[in-house]
Amino acid sequence: MTMAGAATRVCVGVVAPQTGRLAPLGEPLSFAVRTLARRLTRLHNSGRTYDVRIAVRDSRSHPEGARLAVHELADDEGANIVLTMAGTQVLPAAADTCEQLGVPCVSTTFPWQAYGCARGGDPLRSFRWTYHFAWGLDDIATVFADMWEQLGPRHTVGCLWNDGLQGRLLRHERFGFTPVAAARGHTLVDPGGYPEPATGFDSHLARLRDHGADILTSAATAADLALFLRQARTTGPVPRLITCSRWLTYPPTHTTRSPDVHRELAGASVATMVYWSPEHPYRSSLDGTGCAELARAYREETGQLWLQPLGLAHALFEVAHHALATALDPTDRAAVAQALAKTRTDTVVGPLDWTQGPTPNIALVPLAGGQWRQGPDGPRLTLVSNTRAPAVPLTGDVVAAR
Known part of the structure; x- marks a missing residue:
């Protein structure tokens, strides 16, 4: 049994398109990893402190690469939660693999109807382990x-x-x-x-x-x-x-x-x-960063203008942190999935609420x-x-x- 105050590790896995055709669109997620890995090192949950490690695997912008990435994160890294975005074929492959392996997953970047249809043909299909935030057609x-x-x-x-x-x-x-x-x-x-x-x-x-x-x-x-x-x-x-x-x-x-x-x-x-811009009025629940500040930091580090997925990438980590901080046991994947299903939290893309979505696995972004x-x-x-x-x-x- 873990004693109160003792440090225990949790791992946040990330499936990112670091190479291949989606790589230019995956850069906001890579930026979020680089930025938040320095800030998201400790997690507090019910009086206990956990060390946080972020592990990244390249999907290679391909469904098979995404499936392999999830297996490596789940089996080799012991990921307690997996985050991913980008790719109408790649993202469903990652989410389906998480569902099969019993690993909580949070994803974003395309309409919720496409998320459901790409994973079995029914937009209203529900899942146990995998959660998505986006908008609808x-x-x-x-x-x-x-x-x-x-x-x-x-x-x-x-x-x-x-x-x-x-x-x-x-x-x-x-x-x-x-x-x-x-x-x-x-x-x-x-x-x-x-x-x-x-x-x-x-x-x-x-x-x-x-x-x-x-x-x-x-x-x-x-x-x-x-x-x-x-x-x-x-x-x-x-x-x-x-x-x-x-x-x-x-x-x-x-x-x-x-x-x-x-x-x-x-x-x-x-x-x-x-779905996100520097003019949006929201702030990060992790570090208080505003939208304009986030866009400016991205420009200063990468030399590139902001992209809309920048806000979504940052929000992925906000949702993961909330779920791990509120789960009955952040080292237990089933407890983390249960926390995701009840998540209501403010993020840099606005409030996200999985209790009010069109399905139990969807939170809507205006x-x-x-x-x-x-x-x-x-x-x-x-x-x-x-x-x-x-x-x-x-x-x-x-x-x-x-």
Whole structure:
């Protein structure tokens, strides 16, 4: 039996895309590890003190790499909890492996419906060991409709959605984007899914011309969206406004090195969802760091502009700390999982509450809306809609593309 006050170790495992195609998007998580490993060295739980060790494994941006990483963290490192983010195939692989091994897991970065569907086909499926915080496809639709309506009450909106899981879910009659946007009075024109990477959008553009679509909504990569715009500027129609989730939540200069893509998107003023920014009013429950401070520290250490996943990465550790500090026994994985199911805590992305989510494994993150504008340091995100996140201050209005 552990005596009160005696030091016992707990291990926080991290599955991060340190190499491979997701590595640029995984840098915020690597930054959080580097920053918080220096601060999160001790844990206090019911009068006892525990030494905290953070162990990291590279997913290599691949599902099999993620599964191997979890096995190593669980078996070799004895991780009491595993944290992960990024990758619509990689993240579910890590979470499923945690579920199989009986290791508590907290993840973030893509819609909760995709999290459930990618792990068995049912968005409302519940799990014993694995927990996620994010937003829903319905939330994205609401924020995008808010931004469309700044240009007028009702629009014909073209849909540029792929033929993979993301596209299928956006079209879902119950859980998707389509029913929410249509209920707002907008007409959606969906020419059908396309394979990624795309080779051309002639048939899509023809359908949008036929229906008079003046707005485009998408979940495309920066490269595919740039290809669409290149063709649209030749044949029409050129959208008055583009709303794009997924890859365009990041500045296009970060997701691709292609200068042609950067030039094509520079004047498009793409609007997107915003789940975290330096303007958000929240502070870390771990160290009191504010959002602007966190963004500034990231810039000073990495030389890079902030990315939205920076707030989520920091919040992962806040949730892990809360669960370990409130569990009946932080060295017991089942007790940690039980603590996660009851977690209600403030974080740098706002309050997270697993007792009120759409499923017992989900906590919702409110969304704002933003629009990319060209600045002296490259694309910058102007906050233009806060209906769903009224605590987030606006910094501009929606403008039509040039």
